[in-house]
Structure formats: structure tokens, C-alpha cells
Amino acid sequence: MWKWMQFAVLVFSFETLYGQGFPVVITEIMGDPLPSVGLPAEEFVELTNVSTLEISLSGWKLSNGRTIGRLGDSVRMAPGEILILCPARAINLFTSYGRTIGLSPFPAISNAGDTLFLLNEKDELVFAAAYLPSLLKDEKADGGWSLEMVNKEKTCRQINNWRASLDTSGGSPGKTNSHSPSIVTLPVVDPIHAWCPDEYTIRIAFTDRIHQLVAEQAALYKLEAGPEVEKVELLAPFQQEMLLHLRNALEPGKIYTLQVAAIPGCDEDPEQGAGFRKLKVGLADTTEKAIVINEILADPINGGSDFIELFHFGKAPVQLEGWQIASRNSNGNLSGLRALVPGPRFLYPGDFLVVTTDANWIQRQYLVKHPNCLVELASLPSFPNDKGTVVLLDAMQQVIDEVQYDAAWHHEMLRNTENVSLERRDPAVSSLSALNWTSAAAHAGYGTPGYENSQAGIPDDPDRVFLTEQVVSPDGDGHQDYCEIQYEFAQPGYQVSIRIFDHLGNPHRMFINNGICAMKGSFKWDGRNDKHHLVANGLYIIVVDAWHLSGKTKRYRLAVTLGKKY
Numbered sequence: 001m002w003k004w005m006q007f008a009v010l011v012f013s014f015e016t017l018y019g020q021g022f023p024v025v026i027t028e029i030m031g032d033p034l035p036s037v038g039l040p041a042e043e044f045v046e047l048t049n050v051s052t053l054e055i056s057l058s059g060w061k062l063s064n065g066r067t068i069g070r071l072g073d074s075v076r077m078a079p080g081e082i083l084i085l086c087p088a089r090a091i092n093l094f095t096s097y098g099r100t101i102g103l104s105p106f107p108a109i110s111n112a113g114d115t116l117f118l119l120n121e122k123d124e125l126v127f128a129a130a131y132l133p134s135l136l137k138d139e140k141a142d143g144g145w146s147l148e149m150v151n152k153e154k155t156c157r158q159i160n161n162w163r164a165s166l167d168t169s170g171g172s173p174g175k176t177n178s179h180s181p182s183i184v185t186l187p188v189v190d191p192i193h194a195w196c197p198d199e200y201t202i203r204i205a206f207t208d209r210i211h212q213l214v215a216e217q218a219a220l221y222k223l224e225a226g227p228e229v230e231k232v233e234l235l236a237p238f239q240q241e242m243l244l245h246l247r248n249a250l251e252p253g254k255i256y257t258l259q260v261a262a263i264p265g266c267d268e269d270p271e272q273g274a275g276f277r278k279l280k281v282g283l284a285d286t287t288e289k290a291i292v293i294n295e296i297l298a299d300p301i302n303g304g305s306d307f308i309e310l311f312h313f314g315k316a317p318v319q320l321e322g323w324q325i326a327s328r329n330s331n332g333n334l335s336g337l338r339a340l341v342p343g344p345r346f347l348y349p350g351d352f353l354v355v356t357t358d359a360n361w362i363q364r365q366y367l368v369k370h371p372n373c374l375v376e377l378a379s380l381p382s383f384p385n386d387k388g389t390v391v392l393l394d395a396m397q398q399v400i401d402e403v404q405y406d407a408a409w410h411h412e413m414l415r416n417t418e419n420v421s422l423e424r425r426d427p428a429v430s431s432l433s434a435l436n437w438t439s440a441a442a443h444a445g446y447g448t449p450g451y452e453n454s455q456a457g458i459p460d461d462p463d464r465v466f467l468t469e470q471v472v473s474p475d476g477d478g479h480q481d482y483c484e485i486q487y488e489f490a491q492p493g494y495q496v497s498i499r500i501f502d503h504l505g506n507p508h509r510m511f512i513n514n515g516i517c518a519m520k521g522s523f524k525w526d527g528r529n530d531k532h533h534l535v536a537n538g539l540y541i542i543v544v545d546a547w548h549l550s551g552k553t554k555r556y557r558l559a560v561t562l563g564k565k566y
Contacts, residue, residue: 023051026129030146031109037144038169040093044086049077059121069103098174128237134378146171151181156266159208189265192372194279195346199249209266220261255282280348290314297421299385305358313427322395327381336381354449366447373450411439420446423453442515454518465556474527482524503539
């Protein structure tokens with residue numbers, strides 16, 4: 001069994017590469033070389049000495065966890081030197097690109113994804129890198145393109161620090177990688193979710209590798225009205241997951257709140273963390289099945305991504321590992337089955353989960369209040385734009401929910417349904433009822449992935465349009481910067497147009513034109529006219545015309561005073 005290296009972070013400054021414990025790192029991976037774009041049609045792995053010292057690699061090994069390739073004796077790397085590793089049969093194909101060593105056997109890299117381990121002569125882990133084919137987008141997903149580490153000053157970070165090569169040949173073995181480190185902003189490391197392998201253990205997943213010296217302090221974790229955390233164990237090889245070992249057992253049927261102190265990332269100052277995060281924790285109930293398909297985007301714009309949102313309206317946590325999402329073919333048989341989550345994942349009551357192939361696009365296109373509820377998959381089943389079927393199955397292949405969606409379910413007055421999701425109105429009403437689905441509202445950006453649907457709920461005081469403030473000052477000081485126009489209707493199906501006039505009746509803004517409404521929502525006017533210039537101080541009249549498919553129409557006139565500062 002390999003002995004995972006305990007890196008001596010205390011000996012070196014955390015700001016240096018060697019201080020992160022990685023003197024030699026994997027900086028490029030070609031996992032799917034066919035069809036070749038320009039490089040040899042062979043897999044390769046690139047190593048870089050990121051330390052300031054010459055390092056002996058005698059007896060070092062490269063492994064995929066199944067096969068081990070040995071580098072041999074008398075191999076040394078100078079500071080900054082790059083070394084190409086490839087199958088022994090292909091060594092002559094790579095020598096023109098730089099210093100090359102052939103391995104026999106060479107640990108083959110799975111096209112579906114793999115983890116590569118670099119081990120020293122004592123079988124201690126030096127570095128690990130994940131080959132994630134999901135990072136190879138569009139035409140690069142067909143093969144012939146490598147994944148490159150972007151910022152070698154942040155070698156311990158995995159997420160967002162690897163991208164498909166920009167080199168026209170498909171990769172850059174033996175030379176500086178094609179991406180500029182300045183293009184990447186690595187996000188703050190945060191906990192994503194927590195789950196319980198058993199009643200004495202909590203497992204927490206983070207967005208990226210965390211700072212070992214900080215994370216292993218048990219005092220940083222507290223279960224409200226629950227057992228004490230006795231020990232913390234970081235999990236190899238990427239140290240972005242941990243186990244909390246509890247002094248006493250968790251109670252079945254109880255959902256706890258776990259407070260996790262702000263733990264810095266592996267490349268960050270250990271003193272800079274502040275505040276804490278809260279996660280739900282509890283033991284899973286295998287009998288709980290109250291999870292429904294809650295929102296569907298099947299018609300994104302060109303370059304966009306479908307998404308399917310799930311909602312848990314039951315009472316106990318559900319373990320989603322082994323669950324699948326699928327569609328049905330023309331014969332009504334299940335097709336395109338995909339694992340819902342890549343590993344263990346609990347869904348807690350009241351929580352949402354969104355599966356997509358491009359989480360970054362979803363966050364650019366829609367308001368995403370809880371990014372950690374997004375799960376990015378390499379691919380989804382086929383969900384046609386006009387009509388199709390979404391099927392949710394549990395780990396026993398039982399159908400938990402099924403929606404036979406139709407573009408005709410969208411609001412009748414909506415001419416273009418691209419980027420408009422279908423939202424479920426009530427989780428307790430049948431998924432197959434067309435009346436239980438409609439277009440997401442305009443005020444919500446036509447989609448609400450990861451939070452309450454814009455079309456859900458019944459207003460307390462129906463059929464009214466009103467302002468939250470009578471005086472606003474859109475000067476960017478964070479106080480009364482917007483005029484919020486709120487609406488509540490007794491039934492779904494309303495559309496509105498909103499126009500802005502000054503007190504003399506002169507038009508200044510066609511603010512909303514035929515916007516699809518939820519039963520309850522709001523629009524925010526920022527005090528600008530049609531040319532996006534701030535209007536002058538004074539009294540303005542907001543005219544809201546609302547009409548329903550039944551023929552009912554209403555008009556509301558609201559007054560607001562703008563008093564911005566100069």
C-alpha cells in the first residue's frame with residue numbers, strides 16, 4: 001500500500017511552490033490523442049520541476065492506480081526543466097518536442113476520466129492530477145487535445161486550474177503551456193455538501209484542496225445540538241474532502257446544522273479565514289422518495305446547456321449515489337441513462353440539485369443563488385427542444401419521477417422559448433399534468449436553477465401591483481438604488497408591459513414589453529431611460545398594463561420620486 005506523503009508545510013513558506021509540497025508536478029495530460037490534431041497520436045504526461053533545486057527522479061513512478069510505469073535510474077531534473085513521459089514505443093515521436101522518457105508499461109489514461117499519481121522511490125505521493133474529459137468542450141471533446149495546468153504558481157489547486165490546450169497542434173509538450181496564468185481567477189475554497197457514511201462519521205466535500213494545517217483542527221467544526229467532533233482526517237490524494245470522526249453517534253431521523261469555520265485554500269494564508277459556513281447533516285433514510293423533477297431547460301441558445309432541477313419536499317435525507325437520470329426513446333424504453341451524481345451526495349429536505357453539462361454557462365445566464373447545488377456531468381440524456389421525457393431513477397432502477405414535457409406548456413404568448421425553463425408549480429401535484437408546468441417568469445430571468453421556482457406559491461393578497469419605496473436615489477450608494485415594482489396575481493398566466501413617464505407625460509423608458517409573470521414577483525428599475533442614461537430628479541409615473549389569456553386586463557399607475565445625489 002502506498003504511504004501518502006505528509007508534506008512538511010511548516011518547514012517552507014506556504015507562498016512557495018516547494019512549500020506547497022510539490023517540487024515536481026504534472027503540468028499537461030494527453031488522455032485522448034485520437035483523432036490527432038497535430039501531435040503524435042499517443043498519450044503523454046508532462047512533468048515540470050517547479051522548485052529551485054535539481055531533483056533526482058531515480059526510481060520514481062507514474063501510476064493510474066492500476067498500472068505502474070517506472071522512470072528508471074539516473075534521471076535528474078534541473079530547476080524549471082520539463083520532461084515528457086510517453087509509452088516506450090512512441091519515444092522517437094516525442095524527442096523533437098523536448099526531453100522524453102518512454103515508460104513500459106505506460107499507465108493508460110481512461111478517456112472517461114482518470115487520476116494520475118507521481119510517486120517517489122519510497123512510493124510516497126509527490127503529486128496527483130485528475131484527468132477530467134468534461135473540461136474538453138465542444139469540438140475538443142472528440143479527441144486530440146490535451147489538458148494543461150494554467151497557473152504553476154498554484155500547483156496545489158485542481159479546480160479551474162486545468163483547461164484544454166489552446167495550441168493549434170492540440171497540446172504543448174515540452175514547452176510553456178498555452179494559457180496565460182492571468183486569465184484564471186481561482187475561486188474561494190468553500191464546502192459544497194456533507195454526508196454521513198455512518199452514525200459516527202461526517203464527510204465534507206470542498207470546492208478544492210484545503211489548507212491541511214488549518215483543516216485538521218477539530219475545534220473548527222461544531223454540530224449544533226449534536227455530538228462533539230473528536231478527530232479530523234483529510235482524504236488523499238487531493239485533500240478536498242475530509243472525515244469528521246464524532247465522539248458519539250448521530251440520532252436517526254434528526255437533521256443537524258454543522259458549522260464549519262472558513263478554511264483557507266491550500267495556496268492561501270492560513271490566517272486569512274474568517275466567519276463560518278453552515279451545512280445540513282443527517283443520516284440517510286432509504287425509504288424516503290419525495291424528490292421530484294422541478295424545472296427543465298431543454299431549449300438553450302446555441303452554445304448553452306440543458307439543465308434539470310430536482311427538489312426534495314420530503315422529511316429525511318436521501319443518498320443520491322447510484323441514482324440516474326434518463327430519457328425515453330420512440331418505443332418508450334429508457335435511453336441515455338446517466339449517473340445523477342459522480343459519487344456520494346445527500347439531498348436534504350427543502351434543497352435543490354441541478355444537473356447540467358456547463359455549470360459556468362448556467363451561472364452566466366441565470367441568477368444562481370447557491371452555486372454548490374450545481375452538478376456538472378460530462379453529458380446528459382437527449383432532451384429535444386420541442387418535447388421529450390425526463391426520468392429520475394433511484395439506485396434500485398425504480399422510477400421516482402417522470403415528466404413528459406412539451407414546448408406547448410410554455411406561456412401561449414411567449415414567441416421565443418430559447419433559454420426559458422419550464423417550472424413546476426406544485427411538487428405535490430402530478431408531474432404529468434400540463435397544468436402543473438409553465439414558463440419561468442421574466443422577472444426571474446426566465447429560469448431559477450437551484451432555488452424556489454418563480455411560478456411556485458400563491459400570493460396572500462392577489463391582483464395588485466405596488467412599489468416598495470416611494471422615493472429612490474439611484475446613485476450607487478447601496479441605499480434605495482432601485483425602484484422595485486412588485487406584483488401579485490390570483491392566477492398564473494399574466495403578462496405585463498411597463499412604461500416610465502415623467503410628470504408631464506413624456507415617455508422615458510419602455511421598461512418591460514410583454515413580460516411573462518409569475519403569480520408573485522418584482523421588477524427593478526434603475527432610474528435609466530431607453531438610452532441607459534440616468535433620468536433627471538423629479539416625479540415619474542410608472543404605468544403597468546397587465547392582461548391574462550382569459551381576456552382580463554388591468555392597468556396600474558404608480559408614482560415614484562427620483563432624488564439621486566450628485
